[in-house]
Amino acid sequence: MFDKINYLLIIFFCLNILNAKKECKKEIRFNLSQEIIEHIIDSHDFHICGNLIIPLPIILWDNGFKIFLSNKFYNQKIVNYSGFFYKKYKNIIYKTDKNGNLYFDKNGNPINKKPLDLSITKNVITIIIISIIIICIFLKMANSYNKYIMSWTFGKYLEPIILFIINTIAIPNIGIKKYKEYLPFLLTLFFFILINNLIGILPIIPNITGNISITLSLSLFTFFMIISNKLCWKHIFCIPNIPLLIKFILIPIEFIEIFIRPITLCIRLFANIIAGHILIFSLISLIFIFKNILIASFSIPFALFISILEILVAFIQAFIFTNLSALFIGKIFKKNH
Amino acid sequence: MDLVTPSIGLIFWQTIIFILLFLILKKFVWKYILEYVEKREYNIRKSLEFVEKAKQEVNIIKENNNLLLKEAMLKKEKILKEALYIKKKIEFEAKENAKIESENIINKTMEKIKNDKKEALEILKKELIQLSIIASEKLLKKELSIKNTQENFLNKIIDDLK
Incomplete structure (x- = not known):
């Protein structure tokens, strides 16, 4: 059994190296702490590898349940759900106005209302x-x-x-x-x-x-x-x-x-x-x-x-x-x- | 800060899922597995106790056997001793008897031999006498047939008598 686990680990590491090579070629500026935290914390969609992302259902409680898939948020889009507008900023969903304006306080945190997030996350x-x-x-x-x-x-x-x-x-x-x-x-x-x-x-x-x-x-x-x-x-x-x-x-x-x-x-x-x-x-x-x-x-x-x-x-x-x-x-x- | 801020949604789902998992496992899994484990433990304990008891019984039987063996050995020795004693006694008695009997037989035979000797001697004597009488008769007849000899003979006898 442990042999199999070892093989699996090795295969996954190899995949990681391949991924790493690709990303190196793109020459994106690498922000380590942010990258690590993004990988470790919960998210609204299942990122498998590369561009393969599985969207997951989002469930919000804001005077009634609001259910939609997380791919509506991609590319920083504003979601319009029967007259309510939502925007995702740093992995947190905020309630916004029609234009999706976020209002920030002195520390750079949004002061918009947050609906109760009961999403089926990763x-x-x-x-x-x-x-x-x-x-x-x-x-x-x-x-x-x-x-x-x-x-x-x-x-x-x-x-x-x-x-x-x-x-x-x-x-x-x-x-x-x-x-x-x-x-x-x-x-x-x-x-x-x-x-x-x-x-x-x-x-x-x-x-x-x-x-x-x-x-x-x-x-x-x-x-x-x-x-x-x-x-x-x-x-x-x-x-x-x-x-x-x-x-x-x-x-x-x-x-x-x-x-x-x-x-x-x-x-x-x-x-x-x-x-x-x-x-x-x-x-x-x-x-x-x-x-x-x-x-x-x-x-x-x-x-x-x-x-x-x-x-x-x-x-x-x-x-x-x-x-x-x-x-x-x-x-x-x-x-x- | 994202790392250490608990999110309500996740706690909510985790609580529901964990309760469901707990209830399902409790009802359909742990109940049976623990039952089996307990039964097996009970079974093992029982069989161990049984083995212990059986061992004790075997030991008791062995001890009994040993005692019986010892008793049998003692009895055997006793019997052997007695038998030896009896054997010696019988031998001794037989020897004694044989001695007495042989002495008796010897005595009897000696007496018989003596008697037989006497009888034989008497018979011999009688026969000798008869034989001598016959012989003397014949001699006398022969001698007496001749005169000289008769006289001589008579003279001799008379000489002897003198």
Whole structure:
């Protein structure tokens, strides 16, 4: 299996070099930071390679749903949707007047109204595809049990991971009494992050877990899992055997702690994944900066090394996120003995 | 700043998709997989316990066997000892008996031999006497047929008697 992944990586790198050559010939001024950020953040259309761009549906909420395809924005066009005018500026959709005038403040940011953007973006479509892949894999796995024995070869690789989550993450952190309640959540979380991390390493496919909205959403699930339990609040406000004065200090600390935990979870995953991607991208960009193909002999092995490191990081970060979620959930029960 | 600004649309979709994914996986996948895993664990634990029990039983049986073997060995030795003792006893008795009997037989035969000897001697004596009488008769008849000899003979006898 790993052989195939390596081959895929090499092929993608080769494609990247070819792309790089083309763009070098065009002699466009290369703005590295802008280019990297454009590749990493979410966008309204799926840029595959060269001129091949797949437009995705845009859904706006502005006194009613407004749905149209993103290719209407190409070449800085103004979209007229039954009397409402919209314009895209730096990846954000603004409401404008008939002529598409944008009004800027001192810092150069538009002060026009922004409609609520619920578009099916590049990341959303990838999440949907990956979710379907996960469902397919695990449905196949659940159906290929033959009297306690896994008959599917790929399932044999997945089963130890599931057992690892049960025995190393769920039971030690949450405790043997309560772990079954949270196990489906932890398993879903782990596999969602792991598969997204791994697929995110491949070029073309956006790195979903390197997007702060996604990690924030994931950590919010953990947050709601924690605060939905009454025991959590009980142990913040009713600390036994502690003087009143210290209580006044402790209660705010404990209260803030609950909100800080999901934020740290969110930023840890986001930063780790995005750092790897920026590193790979920077190394490959050296070719564009120096405009010399010989740099490839230096930057490609390094990028390959970082890519392999990324595979490791993918597993580690998925493990850490799940483990810390389990730890935070487990704290509710352990403190109330 | 684009990098660290969360967008509401993405959070919204991610939340919906993740909830759907979670519910689908929980209902159709994790339930079954965890059930199978648990069943298998239970099965393995049970069979291990069973093996342990079987081992203990085997050990008990082995110990019993050993005890039985030891007892049998002891019995065997005892029986052998007894048999040897009896054998010696029988041998000894047989020897004694044989001695006594042989002595008896010897005694009897000796007596018989003595008796037979006596009888034989008596018979011999009788026969000798008869033979001597016959011989003397014949001699006398012969001698007496001649006068001189008769006289001589008588003289001799008379001489002897003198």
